[in-house]
Amino acid sequence: MQAEAAVQLLDQAESWAFDAPEFHRARNLDLALQLGGAGNKLFFWGENRRAAADVPGAAPSVGEYLRQWHGRGYVAVGGLFVRGRAVLERTDGRLCPLDLPPAPSGSFDAVFAGLAGPALLPVPDLLRGRGLQRSLGGKPAIRAIEGAYDPADAARYNDVYKSLSTAFDALLVVPVVTAAALAPGLGRPGPDGCVELL
Secondary structure (H helix, E strand, O other), rough: OHHHHHHHHHHHOOOOOOOHHHHHHHHHHHHHHHHHOOOOOOOOOOOHHHHOOOOOOOOOOHHHHHHHHHHOOOOOOOEEEEEEEEEEEOOOOOOOEEEEEOOOOOHHHHHHHHOOOOEEEEEEHHOOOOOHHHHHHHOOOOEEOOOOOOHHHHHHHEEEEHHHHHHHEEEEEEEEOOOOOOOOOEEOOOOOOEEEEE
């Protein structure tokens, strides 16, 4: 019964159909964690702005609530990329492949352009690194690639954080992202490469 309740809470917290404020999403995650018993761990995967332990503005994120309730037991990991290709849902409901422009020179994301491959980087180590403090020490603006994203208006899709050290404990950096492939039979491909879900 406990396991079933935990799964239901997790499903509810992650469901796009469950229209709840961040507090309710965080509370469901917290309850699922408590149902697991002592020493239980929970992995929450969400947009950077939702996972961050500190975001600007009056509305707290899921991550802010989890940090308040669990202290350093909540580890916030931000994700970013430098360039690549993604499949995004467009306003008409189709999934379309999209070339993502390289991170602009001098941008927060561009700091990581020289990485050879994906890396999980602890923020305290990054901030101690020479030459990175200036780039990483201000208010970082990390690109938010979501359904409405338009490369022609890319700057509009930056999430700005108060500081890197309060928002995230680590960054998962993927220098080059590749587009996901839709499993056969789930959609109807169009001539423009977009897929209409069945």
